[in-house]
Amino acid sequence: MDVTLEHYLVVSGVLFSLGLLGVIMRRNLLVIYMCLELMLNAANLALVAMSRYNGNLDGQIMVFFIITVAAAEVAVGLALIVALYRRRQTAHVEDLTSLKS
Amino acid sequence: MVDSQQLREYVPVLILAAVAIAFAFGTLALSVVVGKWANRSRRTGHSTRVKDIAYECGMIPVGDGSSRLSVKFYLVAMLFILFDIEVVFLYPWAVVYKSMLVDHANLIFGSMLTFLGILFVGYIYALKKRAFEWKS
Amino acid sequence: MSYLQLLGLVAPETIVVITALVVLGLDLLILREQPLRHRFWMGAAFAAFGCVLAAAWLLFINSPTHPAGEVSGALPLLRGMFVDDGLVRLVKVALLGLTVFTIAISMESSFTGHVGEYLALILLATVGMMFLVSAEDILMIFISLELTSLSLYILTAFNKRNVKSAEAALKYFLFGGMSAAFTLFGLSLVYGLSGSTGLREIAAKLEQPALDPLLVAAIVMTVIGFGFKVAAVPFHLWAPDAYQGAPTPSAAFIASGSKVASFFVFAKVMMLGFAHAGGSGSWHAYAPGWLPVLAVVAVASMLLGNLAAIAQSNVKRLLAYSAIAHGGYALLGILANGPSGVTSLVYYVVTYGLTVLGAFGVVGLVEERAGEARISDFAGLGRREPLLAFCMMIFMLSLAGIPPLAGFFGKFYVFTAAVGGAKDLGLLWLVIFAIAMSAVSLYYYLQVLKQIYVVPVSAESGSLGAPISSRIVLAVIAFGVVALGCAPDFLVGRLLAAIKLAAL
Numbered sequence: 239m240d241v242t243l244e245h246y247l248v249v250s251g252v253l254f255s256l257g258l259l260g261v262i263m264r265r266n267l268l269v270i271y272m273c274l275e276l277m278l279n280a281a282n283l284a285l286v287a288m289s290r291y292n293g294n295l296d297g298q299i300m301v302f303f304i305i306t307v308a309a310a311e312v313a314v315g316l317a318l319i320v321a322l323y324r325r326r327q328t329a330h331v332e333d334l335t336s337l338k339s
Numbered sequence: 340m341v342d343s344q345q346l347r348e349y350v351p352v353l354i355l356a357a358v359a360i361a362f363a364f365g366t367l368a369l370s371v372v373v374g375k376w377a378n379r380s381r382r383t384g385h386s387t388r389v390k391d392i393a394y395e396c397g398m399i400p401v402g403d404g405s406s407r408l409s410v411k412f413y414l415v416a417m418l419f420i421l422f423d424i425e426v427v428f429l430y431p432w433a434v435v436y437k438s439m440l441v442d443h444a445n446l447i448f449g450s451m452l453t454f455l456g457i458l459f460v461g462y463i464y465a466l467k468k469r470a471f472e473w474k475s
Numbered sequence: 476m477s478y479l480q481l482l483g484l485v486a487p488e489t490i491v492v493i494t495a496l497v498v499l500g501l502d503l504l505i506l507r508e509q510p511l512r513h514r515f516w517m518g519a520a521f522a523a524f525g526c527v528l529a530a531a532w533l534l535f536i537n538s539p540t541h542p543a544g545e546v547s548g549a550l551p552l553l554r555g556m557f558v559d560d561g562l563v564r565l566v567k568v569a570l571l572g573l574t575v576f577t578i579a580i581s582m583e584s585s586f587t588g589h590v591g592e593y594l595a596l597i598l599l600a601t602v603g604m605m606f607l608v609s610a611e612d613i614l615m616i617f618i619s620l621e622l623t624s625l626s627l628y629i630l631t632a633f634n635k636r637n638v639k640s641a642e643a644a645l646k647y648f649l650f651g652g653m654s655a656a657f658t659l660f661g662l663s664l665v666y667g668l669s670g671s672t673g674l675r676e677i678a679a680k681l682e683q684p685a686l687d688p689l690l691v692a693a694i695v696m697t698v699i700g701f702g703f704k705v706a707a708v709p710f711h712l713w714a715p716d717a718y719q720g721a722p723t724p725s726a727a728f729i730a731s732g733s734k735v736a737s738f739f740v741f742a743k744v745m746m747l748g749f750a751h752a753g754g755s756g757s758w759h760a761y762a763p764g765w766l767p768v769l770a771v772v773a774v775a776s777m778l779l780g781n782l783a784a785i786a787q788s789n790v791k792r793l794l795a796y797s798a799i800a801h802g803g804y805a806l807l808g809i810l811a812n813g814p815s816g817v818t819s820l821v822y823y824v825v826t827y828g829l830t831v832l833g834a835f836g837v838v839g840l841v842e843e844r845a846g847e848a849r850i851s852d853f854a855g856l857g858r859r860e861p862l863l864a865f866c867m868m869i870f871m872l873s874l875a876g877i878p879p880l881a882g883f884f885g886k887f888y889v890f891t892a893a894v895g896g897a898k899d900l901g902l903l904w905l906v907i908f909a910i911a912m913s914a915v916s917l918y919y920y921l922q923v924l925k926q927i928y929v930v931p932v933s934a935e936s937g938s939l940g941a942p943i944s945s946r947i948v949l950a951v952i953a954f955g956v957v958a959l960g961c962a963p964d965f966l967v968g969r970l971l972a973a974i975k976l977a978a979l
Contacts (some may be wrong), residue, residue: 247667248355254660255359261653263367270649276658281663288667296672297663300614302427304659307621309424311652313417314625318414318632318648322641334642337716356692449478459494467503 246287253280267322267329271315278308414470425458485557486536487529487567488605494525502591512583514590519582522594523575530571555611555673561973562817566608566739569825573732573832574601579948580836581724584843586634593633597728600626602737611674611747613662616740618747620658620704623733624651630725631717643720650703650713658700664693665748670754674748678869682751694749694765698772699886701744704737707806708775711799718795721840723848726791728797728837731828737801738824742809742817745769753812755901769810770905776803777912784919790838790848793919794831797874800916801827804909808889811896818970819888826873826881826959833952834870837863840941850923855932860939862946864927866953873956875920876913881959886913888967 253276260273282301289297323329432451439447465471480523499519506514514567577597587593603622610616628651633646666672668690669680681690699710706714718726745765756763780800787793789965805827838848840863845852873882890909893902959966 248358251355252359252362254656255356256363257656258653259360259363261649267645273655274649274652277653280660281656281659282662284660285666290661291667292670294670296614297666300617300663300666300672303430303614303618305427306424307618309420310625311621311655313421314628315648315652316413318628318641318645320410321632321635322645324410325638325641334645336639336642337382337646337719443477446478446481450481457492458494460500464499464503 243287243291247284248287249292250284250287252278253277253283265332267319267331270331271319274315275308277314278304278311341348365409411473418470422458422462428454480925483537484559487532487571488602490529490532491525491571491605494522494528495595495602498522498525498597498598499591502594506590511585511588511590514625515582515584515640518590518594519578522578522598525598526571526575526578530568531733533568533571556615557606557609558611559609561976562821562970563909565969565973566735566821566825567605569821569828570601570604570608570732570735573728573735574598576777576829576832576905576948576952577724577728577732580727580832580839580945581722583862583942583945584722584839586636586722589633593630596626596630600630600728601732604732607736608910609739610740611743613666613674613748614678616744617659617662620737620740621655623736624655624704627651627729627733630728631721633725634722637720637722639720640722641720643717647713647717654703654710656700657703659695660665660695661696661698661700662850664689664696668693674744677748678750681749690752691763694738694752695768697749698765698768701737701741702772705734705741705802705805706795706799707772707802708779708799709772709775711779711802714799715792715795718798719789719791723791723835723842726961727832727835727839730794731807731832732794733734733876734798734802735821735824735828738805738809738820742820745809746812746817755897765811766810767970769806770902773803773806773810773905774908776800776806777909778803781912781915781919786851787919788851790841790850790853790923791835793850793923794834794838797882797916798831799872800912801831804889804913807893807902807905807909810902810905811889811892813892813896814974815892816896818967818974819885819892821970822963822967823885823889825835826885826956829952829959830870830873830882830956833866833949833956834874836945836949836952837867837870840939840945843941844939850926853923853926854930856926857928858932859937860941861947863939863941866949868924868929869953871920871924875917877917879957879960881956881963884963889965 257273257276257280260276261270264270264273283305285297285301285304289295289301319329326333429451432447436447498521499882501521502514502518506517509517578594581593581597600623601811603619603624603626605617606619607623610619628644628648631647632641634640665677665681668687669677671677671680701714702710717729721729749765752764753766755762755766777800780796780798780803784793784796784800787796805823808816808823810816811819841852842848842857851868856867869880873880875881876886878884886909890906893906893909894900897900
């Protein structure tokens with residue numbers, strides 16, 4: 239079986255949807271972060287596949303930068319979790335309820 | 340440039356969103372159904388405590404699943420990720436370095452120097468903030 | 476092309492980056508032992524100096540006289556990565572101005588001991604916004620968007636003593652991360668369809684009138700991503716929480732600077748990148764494209780923002796919902812889809828940013844004294860603090876759109892642009908709706924003013940004891956709001972002149 243652009247895009251779409259579902263449905267903040275990363279990596283996969291399909295390297299260059307940005311995002315996210323955990327002893331989204339009108 | 344005829348062939352890709360969501364929700368629903376079915380045995384008395392532990396066979400887990408780690412681990416992890424990932428830019432840079440050196444010598448050199456310079460400032464900052472000291 | 480030429484091209488950004496690093500180092504190495512107030516003053520003075528220097532460079536040195544397209548011709552390495560024209564420069568100067576004011580209103584605050592980091596992050600966010608404004612390439616747009624957002628997440632979490640701060644930052648981070656993923660996925664589809672990352676090239680390659688389903692998906696995802704960033708309904712959920720929990724100067728910066736940059740780049744992506752996929756949102760001439768999508772988002776933002784604001788008892792949340800509503804009005808500028816739309820949009824978001832910055836300044840002073848920023852905490856402010864109360868009145872009336880303040884002309888320009896932007900007054904329905912909604916908004920702004928001027932002072936509350944510098948800054952901002960309203964031509968004239976050259 240030939241693996242075509244379509245296959246890559248389907249996989250990346252599935253990854254993106256799974257990541258989105260995870261972000262919406264999971265309760266643990268760390269798992270939510272992983273799902274966010276999954277969404278970004280779905281975009282990465284699509285970019286690499288399309289870069290090959292289009293026959294230029296722009297997409298792959300973008301992937302380099304996205305990987306770096308994702309790492310920075312994880313660092314900031316982890317820092318925020320640590321900050322929250324120190325105050326509240328929790329890493330679950332359902333405990334984030336102190337902000338109300 | 341891609342012509343529209345070719346693109347039309349990739350229209351099925353669009354359906355992927357629907358398929359993906361259906362798949363994800365389907366799996367979730369399936370797990371609920373299967374879970375109910377599996378738990379049924381508990382009522383008939385076939386379930387044991389063994390069924391409820393993390394690995395049904397093999398190793399018997401020791402201690403709590405979520406043991407507490409020092410915040411230091413996260414701090415080191417963060418710093419590691421940040422400094423580790425920068426290598427991503429060094430590789431492509433090294434690949435084109437020689438060929439760029441002919442015409443754009445100070446461009447290729449200066450840009451990496453700036454990049455590493457900023458990275459170095461970050462390193463000094465972390466050092467001064469004592470982020471690398473394990474004992475505190 | 477040499478590296479120094481490259482640095483010269485981005486000199487203002489370089490200046491701000493260096494300032495950020497120097498402020499960070501200065502605070503860490505030299506000012507460490509000094510009292511907090513002293514550190515804040517020194518750091519803020521230095522940071523503001525850097526911003527002013529960058530703004531001066533933008534205004535006076537190497538002013539570009541040619542359309543943007545030719546610049547990229549002269550510098551083939553940059554191909555739309557960095558665009559430098561009169562319009563972009565004006566927006567950047569406005570951004571730097573907002574940054575200076577943000578720094579000025581945070582100068583006397585005591586929520587953090589990490590002065591260097593705080594100021595450096597504000598400056599880095601500003602750099603991100605400046606690059607964002609210059610970017611005409613999806614890679615640059617994504618990176619600068621992330622630089623801005625990541626800085627803002629941390630700024631939101633800066634009040635370590637307050638539990639709400641970290642929680643607000645986490646919510647902001649989760650929604651922001653999701654929006655980044657959406658933007659990226661949408662843009663990656665655009666790249667796949669066009670084979671290019673430059674907005675102008677993308678537009679040229681997506682020229683066929685028929686809408687590809689994949690392109691529709693790309694447009695929707697991009698709109699979702701940017702919708703999160705500008706807090707448009709239904710992607711607004713983070714805004715009230717982030718505004719309420721964040722330290723007030725950070726909230727002010729999120730509401731002003733980041734709004735200006737996000738709206739500008741939103742307009743750019745839509746008008747340049749999807750130039751041929753606009754469709755139509757007119758009443759009887761509906762056609763699929765991004766215009767109808769945005770029209771729906773705009774209506775929802777105005778409706779929900781204004782109605783939810785009425786029910787708020789916390790002024791920061793009230794300002795957040797009003798920001799959502801104002802996002803809806805500003806979307807009308809993008810919907811106008813043309814030079815007049817861009818002019819009105821920039822004027823609108825800049826004046827809005829200035830006004831809301833001032834409003835947050837006053838709120839911050841009240842909050843410092845009362846511990847919270849409920850509407851009832853403003854009771855009798857007119858007696859206790861005549862100057863601050865007067866400033867707040869100007870800001871509130873400007874937000875409501877009362878002539879002759881800047882907010883009125885902002886709305887006026889946006890509405891006229893939207894009416895003229897579509898064929899046969901097609902967007903008139905939207906404008907009529909917007910005017911009706913801004914009449915509704917007057918109600919909750921007057922609620923605040925009623926507390927300030929009508930409700931009697933309770934016995935124990937005296938003056939706020941606000942520092943003199945904050946009073947001066949707020950008075951200057953209020954003066955700016957009045958001046959921009961009385962002489963809108965000062966900004967609009969320049970914008971029109973710049974946009975003729977910008978070829979947007």
